[in-house]
Amino acid sequence: MSSAVVIPAAGLGLRLGGETPKAFREVGGDSLLVHAVRGLMAATAADLVCFVVAVPPGSEETVGKELEPYVGDARLLVVAGGAERHDSVRTALDVVPVDGIDCILVHDAARAFVPAAAIERVVAAVRAGAEAVVPVVPVTDTIKRVGPDGEVVDTPDRSTLVAVQTPQGFAPDVLRRAHAAGADAGVTDDAMMCERLGVTVRTVEGSPDAFKVTRPQDLLLAEALLAERQR
Ligand code: CTP
Ligand code: MG
Known part of the structure; x- marks a missing residue:
């Protein structure tokens, strides 16, 4: 049983701000990307x-050198990402070897602190036969649908809603088919592309620690989480 990991880390991090692309922003002396890779390896x-x-694009060589010490015996390939997240995943997926891999994980570099247990739940579900698996956590805010002018249309029952994290896990042929079918601007994760093919997506328990570093205050949370783990 062998897995491959695809890490989209090509975003600019516009909501976070700052001079450096988000995956290269440091917390506790290491980049978010290094934290994410170490977590997956663990x-x-x-x-x-x-x-x-x-x-x-342009940072492939530097990143390759930076990550090499962390990947053990696994093969490391670094590719230039695309304009949208799904373009980056697709480009990475294109170089994942076809033979001998029964699980592909797609993991956001920005979810740098996902605990091992959450990753293991995803992998176990794929190994148990699920074609697509997402880690989820309950939604804590009340969510409303709004119309074009911002007026509330309705309030979905919160008990049926979950927030979706990564790594998302896939049977390789299913993920390849989903990406081959293409994506439009509204696509925000890989599971959604599988849903569009009629594939059943399973859920497993995620973790609050797998939050996505998105806005400046998330970096403060990341620093605190790391300090707590190192105590
Ligand atoms: N990502 C990517 N290629 C893109 C856009 C995003 O590989 N063209 C990656 C990001 O690097 C991140 C993950 O997808 O690890 C989730 O995206 P998001 O949190 O939206 O990151 P950014 O797009 O960088 O942030 P923003 O939307 O605020 O600009
Ligand atoms: Mg983005």
Whole structure:
């Protein structure tokens, strides 16, 4: 049983702001990307054969050198990402070896602190036969649908809603088919592309620690989480 990991890390981090692309922003002296790679290795090292990272064009070589010490015996490939997240995933997926891999994980560099247990739940569900798996957490805000002018249309029952994290896990042929079918601007994750093919997407328990560093205050949370883990 062998897995491959695809890490989209090519975003600019416009909501976070700052001079550096988000994946290269540091917390506790290491980039978010290094934290993410270390977390994945800790959970899956035993059967991880290939790491593909999509980075901002031009930074492939630097990132390759930076990550090499962290990937153990796994093969590391660094590719230039695309304009949208799904373009970056697609470009990375194109270089994942086809033979001998039974699980592909797609993980946002920005979810740098996902605990090993959450990753293991995703992998276990794929190994148990699920074609697509997402880690989820309950929604804590009340969510409303709004119309074009911002007026409330309705309030979905919160008990049926979840927030979706990464890594998302896939049977390789399913993920390849989903990306081959293409994506439009409204696509925000890989599971959604599978849903459009009629694939059943399973959920497993995610973790509050797998939050996505998106806005400046998320960096403060990341610093605090890391300090707590190092105590
Ligand atoms: N990503 C990517 N290629 C893109 C856009 C996003 O690889 N063209 C990656 C990001 O690097 C991140 C993940 O997808 O690890 C989730 O995206 P998001 O949190 O939206 O990151 P950014 O797009 O960088 O941030 P923003 O939307 O605020 O600009
Ligand atoms: Mg984005």
